[in-house]
Amino acid sequence: MKKIQIKVLGISLFLMVLLFPSCTDDLSQAPESNVAVPGEQFFSTPESYKQNLAKLYAGFATSGQTAAGSPDISGIDEGESQYIRGFWLMQELTTDEAVIAWNDGTIKDLHSQTWTSLDRFITATFARFSFQIVNCNEFLRQTTDEKLAARGLDAALIAEIKTYRAEARFIRAFTYWHLIDMFGGGSLVTENSPTTFYYPEYATRAELYKFVDEELTAIIPELKAPKSNEAYRVDQAAAWMLQAKLYMNAKVYIGTDNYAGALPLINKVIASGYALHNNYNQLFFADNDKNGAQNEFIFTIAFDGLRTQTYGGTTFLTHAPVGGTMIASEFGINGGWAGIRTTSAFVDKFSANTTDARGQFYTDGQTKEIVDISNFTDGYAIQKFRNVDVNGVQGSDKSGDFSDSDFPMFRLADAYLMYAECAVVGKVGDLATARGYVNALRTRSNASTISSLTADAAGANLILDERAKELHWEGHRRTDLIRFGKFSGGSYLWPWKGNVAGGAPTQAFRNLFPIPATALSSNNKLQQNPGY
Numbered sequence: 049m050k051k052i053q054i055k056v057l058g059i060s061l062f063l064m065v066l067l068f069p070s071c072t073d074d075l076s077q078a079p080e081s082n083v084a085v086p087g088e089q090f091f092s093t094p095e096s097y098k099q100n101l102a103k104l105y106a107g108f109a110t111s112g113q114t115a116a117g118s119p120d121i122s123g124i125d126e127g128e129s130q131y132i133r134g135f136w137l138m139q140e141l142t143t144d145e146a147v148i149a150w151n152d153g154t155i156k157d158l159h160s161q162t163w164t165s166l167d168r169f170i171t172a173t174f175a176r177f178s179f180q181i182v183n184c185n186e187f188l189r190q191t192t193d194e195k196l197a198a199r200g201l202d203a204a205l206i207a208e209i210k211t212y213r214a215e216a217r218f219i220r221a222f223t224y225w226h227l228i229d230m231f232g233g234g235s236l237v238t239e240n241s242p243t244t245f246y247y248p249e250y251a252t253r254a255e256l257y258k259f260v261d262e263e264l265t266a267i268i269p270e271l272k273a274p275k276s277n278e279a280y281r282v283d284q285a286a287a288w289m290l291q292a293k294l295y296m297n298a299k300v301y302i303g304t305d306n307y308a309g310a311l312p313l314i315n316k317v318i319a320s321g322y323a324l325h326n327n328y329n330q331l332f333f334a335d336n337d338k339n340g341a342q343n344e345f346i347f348t349i350a351f352d353g354l355r356t357q358t359y360g361g362t363t364f365l366t367h368a369p370v371g372g373t374m375i376a377s378e379f380g381i382n383g384g385w386a387g388i389r390t391t392s393a394f395v396d397k398f399s400a401n402t403t404d405a406r407g408q409f410y411t412d413g414q415t416k417e418i419v420d421i422s423n424f425t426d427g428y429a430i431q432k433f434r435n436v437d438v439n440g441v442q443g444s445d446k447s448g449d450f451s452d453s454d455f456p457m458f459r460l461a462d463a464y465l466m467y468a469e470c471a472v473v474g475k476v477g478d479l480a481t482a483r484g485y486v487n488a489l490r491t492r493s494n495a496s497t498i499s500s501l502t503a504d505a506a507g508a509n510l511i512l513d514e515r516a517k518e519l520h521w522e523g524h525r526r527t528d529l530i531r532f533g534k535f536s537g538g539s540y541l542w543p544w545k546g547n548v549a550g551g552a553p554t555q556a557f558r559n560l561f562p563i564p565a566t567a568l569s570s571n572n573k574l575q576q577n578p579g580y
Contacts, residue, residue, distance in 0.1 A: 091190045094205055100187055101212045104219050105280060107180045108132060108349045111358045121175050128152075130360025131180065132349060132455055134173030136523055138230055138561065143525040143535070144393040144542035145516065148368075149386060149424045156421065160547035161536065161554040165562035165580050174564050177227050181237065184220035188213060188239035214270035218282050221263045222290055222457075228256045228301060229527055232560045232577055247571050254302045257294065264291040274320035279337065279350075285320040286347040288313040289458045292466060296474075297531055300559075307474020314467050322346055322460040328405040328493045331459070332433045334380060334443035334452035346458040353435070353445030353452045362453040365433040365521065371424040373413040380435030382448030389427040392416050393542035393551075394520065397513050404495035406517045418543050432521050456522060461489055465515050472507040479503060486511075489518055508532065530559050555579060 090096060111130040112119040119126040127133060140146045141158040148155055157163040163170060189195075191213050196206050220238075227234050236251035236259055251259075264287050271277075274285040292313040298306035323343045325331055331341045337350070351362045370376055370384025390409070395416060398407035410429035418426040435443040435451040443452035464485035471477035483501040490497050495517075501507055512532050515524065526535060534540035536558040541551030557579025568574050 087186045087190050091195075091199070094201065097191065097205070097209050097212060100190075101215060104180075104184055104187060104216055105350075106356065107183060107219075109351055109356045109358065109361055111360055120179055121172060123172075125152075125359075127359025127364065128169060129172045129176060130358050130364075131176050132362075132523075133360030133364045134169060134176055135226065136365070136521075137169055138173055139523040139526045140521055141388070143529060144391050144540075144545075145520050145525045146388050146390060147418060147421055147427055147544060148388050149371075149422050151422065159421075159544055161545060161558045162547055163561070165565040165568070165576065167562075167564075170561050171564040171566055174227075174231065174561075174567060177223050180223045181220055181227075184216050184223070185237060185239045185241070187216045188220075189243070191216075192239075210270060211272060214267040215282055217263055217267045218271065218287055218290070221260045221267075224256055224260050225290060225294060228253055228260065229297070230561050231563060233575060234563070235571065235574065247573050250573050250575050257298075257301050261291065261294060264294070275322070279342070280348060282347055285317050285322065286458060288316045288320075289346055289463065292317070292463075296466060296469065297527065300531055305474070307470045308476050310466065311470045311474070311476045314463055314470065317346065317463045318460070318467065320346075322463075324460055324488060324492055326492065327438075329408075330438055331456065332453055333437055334435045335437035336454050336456075339438050341456075344460045345454070345456045346460065346463070347456075349455040349457060351451055351454055353443045353450040357445075357450045362433050362435075362451040362455050363449070365455075366435050366451045366453065369430055369432070372410075372429065374410055374429060374431075376448070377442075378434075378436070378440075379431075380442040380448065380451070386424040389414070389424065389429045390520075391418065391427060391543045394516060395428050397516055402495070404490075404517065405493040406495070406520070419549070421544055430521060461518055462524070464489060465511065465518060468501070468514070469508075469511050472501060472503050472511050475503050486514055489514070493518075535559055 090100060108131045111121075111126045119129060121129040137155070137158055141148060141155075142161060147159050153169070154163065154167045155169060157167060158169065191209050196209060201209070232253040233251055233256060235248035236256060237248050241248065268284055268287045271282065271284045271287055274283050277283045292310040294301070295306040295310035295313070298304050298309075322345075325339075325341045325344045327340070330336065330339050331344065333339060333341070336342065336345075337348075342348070349361065350356065366379055367381055367383070367385045368387035369389060370379055370381065371386025374384060376383050395407075395409060398404055408431060410431050414425050414428050416428055420426050433451070433453050435448075435453060437443070442448065443450075445452070467477055468482035468486050471479050471482035479501050483498060486501065487497040498510070501510065512528060512534070515528050519525075529535035529540070536554045536556050538553030541553070543549060543551055546552030546554045557577065560577045562580035563574055563576050568576060
């Protein structure tokens with residue numbers, strides 16, 4: 049990572065997650081066994097606490113303990129098991145924003161919305177979430193007041209570790225939010241759960257929601273003030289953003305609208321000192337940690353072509369969209385993987401001759417319509433993530449394999465659009481202010497501004513489309529479509545939805561993914577989602 053250095057400890061810090069057969073998918077395992085060094089031994093020096101916190105952050109970026117080749121999760125291609133790649137496939141490939149040419153296992157089932165509980169990509173992502181939560185729990189077990197006192201640490205370090213603990217709880221809450229959003233219910237396991245083997249009880253979506261909400265409320269006072277933490281480490285603004293997202297999706301998650309609860313949190317984020325970068329394209333360049341984009345980023349996953357080598361993350365998002373007549377060197381890579389591109393439904397959100405920087409598609413040799421989804425040149429290509437800096441210089445890995453581009457989980461532009469949605473859909477907030485936020489993003493991207501914004505169906509459609517334009521391929525689309533009632537069913541069709549060229553309605557139960565069959569077989573207390 050660029051700013052948080054990860055010291056490799058020479059031996060696996062935590063147990064690998066075994067998918068086939070599964071032994072930890074149910075979150076029931078402490079990361080210790082007769083093949084792992086007990087966690088206590090990894091907290092033997094003052095420096096080890098920050099190193100272990102860095103490992104938790106790195107859990108979003110890396111796929112193993114060292115560079116590619118020593119995976120945390122077995123039973124699937126290592127790159128496919130990486131957090132951001134799995135998250136991205138489930139959030140983007142299932143929507144109008146992305147299709148893929150490859151025939152890897154069940155990967156095409158994601159876009160057609162025909163997946164099953166045996167899907168290997170869904171299984172890998174569920175396992176990655178589980179692994180991240182288990183690691184956070186162990187960190188929290190090893191940093192209790194009692195353990196810190198027994199180790200004779202000085203008061204200043206103990207005070208700093210309390211902040212580390214709040215950040216670890218944020219990372220766990222963030223991961224549980226993804227579990228809530230994608231899978232609904234599951235096992236609720238914390239640092240207070242037994243460390244010996246047991247079968248955790250099933251927690252409903254509402255119970256997990258309550259846990260995440262209460263965790264965020266508890267840790268906000270313990271996190272550092274906005275923009276006062278080190279690069280890549282979260283602050284209070286990240287927690288406000290996450291809690292606001294929880295509330296904005298409350299109608300989906302627990303059946304109760306809570307835009308009113310989200311608005312004051314969004315206002316806090318907007319007032320936190322983050323600033324829009326003046327160039328949209330540069331937000332996704334290799335130097336987006338220092339070209340000004342970092343001032344817009346509230347929570348970012350760090351990638352470094354030399355230190356976080358993985359075939360997931362932004363390496364995937366830089367290589368996989370390049371193919372056909374596209375010139376790989378312009379993207380700072382040694383070759384494209386000819387995989388992902390977009391549908392005409394997304395392209396049509398922009399005018400034919402748009403000047404909007406957010407809609408600059410690669411069309412040379414590409415057809416707008418997709419006749420053969422396996423043919424990369426069917427469908428316009430998206431040129432978003434690039435492993436070059438503002439001067440066109442390639443990132444740090446001169447072989448062109450791995451990307452330096454960081455992946456923004458939360459950025460200020462999203463907060464602007466969240467405010468606008470609160471005003472238009474939730475009917476809280478000020479419509480004039482909301483229009484100003486939308487126009488600030490449009491102006492930044494050289495798009496025409498809007499003269500009015502109304503709290504009705506037309507306004508809601510505008511906000512949903514604006515979120516697609518601004519935030520496409522950043523992992524928001526599936527959640528957005530579900531919140532607006534347009535993911536499953538037939539109210540909004542796009543090419544190859546339902547495995548039909550022109551799009552076809554899909555079942556409402558597709559709004560949740562299935563609990564993987566391997567997880568159910570390892571813990572019979574888990575409950576499968578309806579329809580599977």
